[in-house]
Amino acid sequence: MRQVIMIDAVVIGRNEGVRLVACLESLKGRVRRIIYVDSGSTDGSVATAGTLGAEIVELDRTLPFTAARARNTGLKLLGEDSEFVQLVDGDCAIRDGWIDAAREYLMAHPRTAVVCGRRRERYPDTSLYNALIDAEWDTPVGAAKACGGDALMRMSALREVGFYRDDLIAGEEPELCVRLRHAGWNIWRLDEEMTWHDANITRFGQWWRRTRRAGFAFAEGAALHGAPPERHWVKETRRALAWGLVLPALIFLGAMITPAMLVLLMIYPAQVLRLSRRSGLVPAVFSVIGKFAEGWGVLEYGLTRLRGKNSGIIEYK
Structure with a gap:
């Protein structure tokens, strides 16, 4: 009898608009629960997520927003029966076949905590900056030191290391992966299409701020x-x-x-x-x-x- 693996999803976002719609639609029928954690959106994202069937959590606006805090909030709502979780940024959409391929790999490799695949820019021809970011996502296949914001993760491994660090404003996944590897877990990059990403960077100032954030991280x-x-x-x-x-x-x-x-x-x-x-x-x-x-x-x-x-x-x- 085939083992039933409980897969849930945690989506985080802030003013993602139509990108959030594409994200949530891409998860329908592929996971058991979709938890959407919102970081102070003012564009109707919360209402939109509700109409698409997601469970909604709005972060307390009196505390600093970070992607790590948002992800932890969603992860801690999942029960003990949740075995794998798909982490997704609200500006991304899951590709066909990704969750099945990632689940099969995790089931076959019990010491692997995280699997990620190829994230691609949806509109690389829109701007030079989008094209540069698309190339940035093209990481080597195989054993990896870290993943990005989109990945299928093993809940038992996340619980073991205490999830993300809430206070990091960037670089939260690589930091998490450092702790996972120190605890004896593996990170793996599959040769599979994982997500479409919509960076929507059309101005030099946007690219500069994103790169400045990388330096901070x-x-x-x-x-x-x-x-x-x-x-x-x-x-x-x-x-x-x-x-x-x-x-x-x-x-x-x-x-x-x-x-x-x-x-x-x-x-x-x-x-x-x-x-x-x-x-x-x-x-x-x-x-x-x-x-x-x-x-x-x-x-x-x-x-x-x-x-x-x-x-x-x-x-x-």
Whole structure:
């Protein structure tokens, strides 16, 4: 007799509009329960989710919103009989066949806590930024260190490590995966289509804020798990600091004494040319520009720590 596996879904969102409709519709008939956790939407998302049959939770608006807090709220509503949970961001839609493939893998590999697949941008041709993000989602197949916001997870593993850290404003999945791997669990990237994602980034400012948030996440992740042997996001933090803050600061300070020091700025186009051999010219240009945004995010994290305050979410939509 075939074992019945209870699969539920937790969807989080904030002002996702029609994207949320697509997300919830993609889960219908594929999971037992759909819990939608809303982080202060003002666009009617809560009412929309209700009409589509989701169980709705609205987060207390007097406390800081984070994706981790929203996911934990939904996860803690699931009962002990919930074995697997599909985590989905409200701007994503599940692809046909994904949940079946992910469930089969988890059933066959009892020490795997998380399986993820290929997340694709729904409209990569709409903007250069969407195309860059689509390439970013193309991660290697096989054993992985981390997943993203969409993944099928084993509830017993999540309970063992205490779920997400509520206070992280970004990078919550990689941090969770660090703790899962330390507890002896595996993370696996399947060669399967998983979700459509709608980044909807059409302006440079949106891309800059998203990249700045990544820098903040790098610094916070390194502060939490940067010690050997994990060295979580230490290299990424150092690169952001070196290329985005320290090097330009030293060049401009030196130029105040010797203007000829400005010639050292040529190291940036040289870096673009070096990276372009591997990734192409446009991704290389944005990789180098992105270090300035990431560096700003690292600095922002450091200032937040010095002030002893929690940072608010960095939104880009």
